[in-house]
Each structure stands twice: as C-alpha cells, then as structure tokens.
Amino acid sequence: MRLGFIGLGTMGRPMATRLLKAGFTLTVHNRTASKAHPLLEMGASWASSPAELAQTSDVVITILSDTPDVEAVLFGPKGIWEGIRPGSVLIEMSTIAPDAAVRFAQRLTERACEMLDAPVSGGERGAIEGTLAIMVGGREDVFHQCLPILRALGKTIVYTGPNGNGQKTKLVNQLICALNIVAVAEGIHLAERLGLDVETTLRAISQGAAASWMLANLAPKILQNDFTPGFKIALQQKDLRLVREAIQRTCGREAPENPDLGPTAFPGAELAFRLFSEALREGLGEMGTQGLIVLYRHRA
Numbered sequence: 001m002r003l004g005f006i007g008l009g010t011m012g013r014p015m016a017t018r019l020l021k022a023g024f025t026l027t028v029h030n031r032t033a034s035k036a037h038p039l040l041e042m043g044a045s046w047a048s049s050p051a052e053l054a055q056t057s058d059v060v061i062t063i064l065s066d067t068p069d070v071e072a073v074l075f076g077p078k079g080i081w082e083g084i085r086p087g088s089v090l091i092e093m094s095t096i097a098p099d100a101a102v103r104f105a106q107r108l109t110e111r112a113c114e115m116l117d118a119p120v121s122g123g124e125r126g127a128i129e130g131t132l133a134i135m136v137g138g139r140e141d142v143f144h145q146c147l148p149i150l151r152a153l154g155k156t157i158v159y160t161g162p163n164g165n166g167q168k169t170k171l172v173n174q175l176i177c178a179l180n181i182v183a184v185a186e187g188i189h190l191a192e193r194l195g196l197d198v199e200t201t202l203r204a205i206s207q208g209a210a211a212s213w214m215l216a217n218l219a220p221k222i223l224q225n226d227f228t229p230g231f232k233i234a235l236q237q238k239d240l241r242l243v244r245e246a247i248q249r250t251c252g253r254e255a256p257e258n259p260d261l262g263p264t265a266f267p268g269a270e271l272a273f274r275l276f277s278e279a280l281r282e283g284l285g286e287m288g289t290q291g292l293i294v295l296y297r298h299r300a
C-alpha cells in the first residue's frame, strides 16, 4: 500500500516519521518544502504538489491547519482532487468543521474515493510516541481497511459513526481541553497572586482531585516560562471558533443570548473562546496554549 502524506507541521512531521519507521512506502508534500528534508533523508519520496502525490498514492493523509487550508489542498489548483485515482482513500486528520468534513467526503465519492475524518488528540508528544487518540468518522469498512495505518499513529482509535462524527467528537475533546487549560492557567495565576511558591503548590495539588493531563504537561512548562508551542494558542482559538459555530448551528436558538457569556447553554465555551481570542489579539497566537498565563499576567 502506497501512502501519501501532506502537512509536515508540529503534528504531521512526527506522524509521517512513524509511518516510515513502521515500514510504509511514503510520499510526502508540504507547502514549505524544507520541512520535508529529514523525511526524505529517511527514505520518503517527494511530490511537488498534492495532485502529483495523489496520483501515486493508494491512501492520502492530510493534517493541515484549518478548514479553508484543507479545502485549498483538496480542491484548489494542483490539489488532491486533480490527481486522486478511483478507489483511493483520504484520511483527513486536521481539526476542521464537521459539516465541511461531510461535504468533502461527499464530493470525493464523485471520484469513487472514500474519506475518513480522523482528527487526533495527544499533542506533539503523542504524535512522536504514537500514542494519539484518533476519533474516526466515515464508512466502517473503510475504517477497518485503514486500521493498520492508524495503529502506527495512535493508541486509542475509536470508530464514531458516519463522516463528520470524528470531527464532532474532536470538538467535544477541544472544549474540555480548553476549559482545562483555563483552569490550570487561572489556578497558577492565583497561586502567584497569593504569594505562594508555585512549585510547592503544584507538588501539593498535582496528585489530588485537581490532577489532569493539562496540569501534568503544561504546568511544568509554565514554571519554566517555556512557551514553545506543542499546540498553538492560534489553533486552540480556531477550535473554539469551530465549537461555537457548531453550538450556534445546532442549538443557538434554544438559549437566550446572555450579554456577558453569549448563549447560556454553553457558557464555558463562550468564556474560553473570549479568553483565547483576547490572547490572539495580544499577539500570543504562536505560543503554546500554556501561554494563556501571559494573558493573566498582562491583565494583573
């Protein structure tokens, strides 16, 4: 089976590396070509466009930033659509709007191709170690066909139903993650403002009921003032925008608008969206999500 991989960013590069190490024949493409060099040195082939990559691949994998980026790489000039052969499968692993995932999958059927929406969770470390959680929407037989590929990338791989359900599941994940990040940043900021030694505070609380993935992974970075991105604030804000759009589309009219917190059915989503949007406006978008603490410090 010949694989093609497009999008060699924070997540894509280690994921493509794992596929090569697992023995798959891999062709890669990235808008910024230089990011492919380490993979080419490991034995991957280069395609000069998504169309060229699709021509030589049985399965194409994409992990790009946002919905318009995926649409451009799929259907834009020299996009996957121009090269994809009947019977091929697209595994689309970016976090994008669920309705767009459904639309893309439907259009691909016109070429007798299938698509899985298969967004991931677990961060850069999960991508490096192959321990990602992967939530998959699409046809169940196609899911089973692609499992050997997904098993090289993730540990918890769950079939969630038809196209779009993978992305919907991911939005649930992202809302919970964002509120956890807010909790960790705000809690550490409270410790700072109360004059506590933050390291001692974290030692005291990190094995109790406040324990979480975010506390374990992001709090040590905050302590070091290390804001290098695993997951960028700009991408978290994008995911909260997608959560908000999904809420508005699905149940926007159920709850009256609250002047402080928007649709009252999901006040947490609104609060997190506002905080991450403010962080973006303050120029923190390229920081990892632990950089939300900087917003609190600016405000203090």
Ligand SMILES: NC(=O)c1ccc[n+]([C@@H]2O[C@H](COP(=O)([O-])OP(=O)(O)OC[C@H]3O[C@@H](n4cnc5c(N)ncnc54)[C@H](OP(=O)(O)O)[C@@H]3O)[C@@H](O)[C@H]2O)c1
Pocket (backbone or CB within 6 Å): 006, 007, 008, 009, 010, 011, 012, 030, 031, 032, 033, 035, 063, 064, 065, 066, 068, 069, 070, 072, 073, 093, 094, 095, 096, 120, 121, 122, 123, 124, 230, 231, 232, 235, 239
């Ligand atoms: N980082 C995480 O912890 C994490 C975890 C789970 C899910 N995700 C999701 O995974 C996706 C990728 O995240 P990431 O952290 O890897 O992002 P990233 O480091 O910013 O990488 C984005 C990739 O998409 C490419 N790209 C973006 N826009 C493009 C366009 N219009 N045309 C062609 N290529 C384009 C970039 O190409 P260039 O190299 O040329 O810029 C790069 O390869 C996002 O949807 C994100 O929400 C991320």
